[in-house]
Amino acid sequence: DTEVTQTPKHLVMGMTNKKSLKCEQHMGHRAMYWYKQKAKKPPELMFVYSYEKLSINESVPSRFSPECPNSSLLNLHLHALQPEDSALYLCASSQDPPAAQPGAQHFGDGTRLSIL
């Protein structure tokens, strides 16, 4: 069992739908991350939140909209996605921004997203 919880585990949506992915951690971590992972590829960073503020956006298309309501929660709002957005979306958290603290990022189990 991981300490970072992601819901849902699987999501199938049409290109016109709006849905949200959710991530929760209760380890007191102050940095949270969204990654996208295609099959047989490494994770690619999408967003970083540090102390509930967006600190990194890796030029992600605006159809992906992150939100950090509080230090324990991270959402990823999805709208008008494309078939190439089908992937495993991983949430991670770390004790502090990694530049300040050396601890590893802890990953959730991911949401497997399929766009029809």
Add this chain to the structure above:
Amino acid sequence: ELKVEQNPLFLSMQEGKNYTIYCNYSTTSDRLYWYRQDPGKSLESLFVLLSNGAVKQEGRLMASLDTKARLSTLHITAAVHDLSATYFCAVLIQGAQKLVFGQGTRLTINP
């Protein structure tokens, strides 16, 4: 731009054998991480290497870091089937929050 390269990308080995996975990176960093990923699963943190010459061991896995050579190794001793997985190294960009992953090494251990 930081680049992280793993070698080999695919490794099939027999139980009981030893082997090493290599991770090279292109710019200065003093933080390197090794993760394991089983098919369809999340990433599990294995090792955090923070300084030149750091060596860490857990069971049949041992990781080391040479920051001068920009090289980390993950050594597998007397492999067992349970170690079959994809192994990623990841390097922290200095002064930033970004972790850059290698391509991953898919390890298959045959009885």
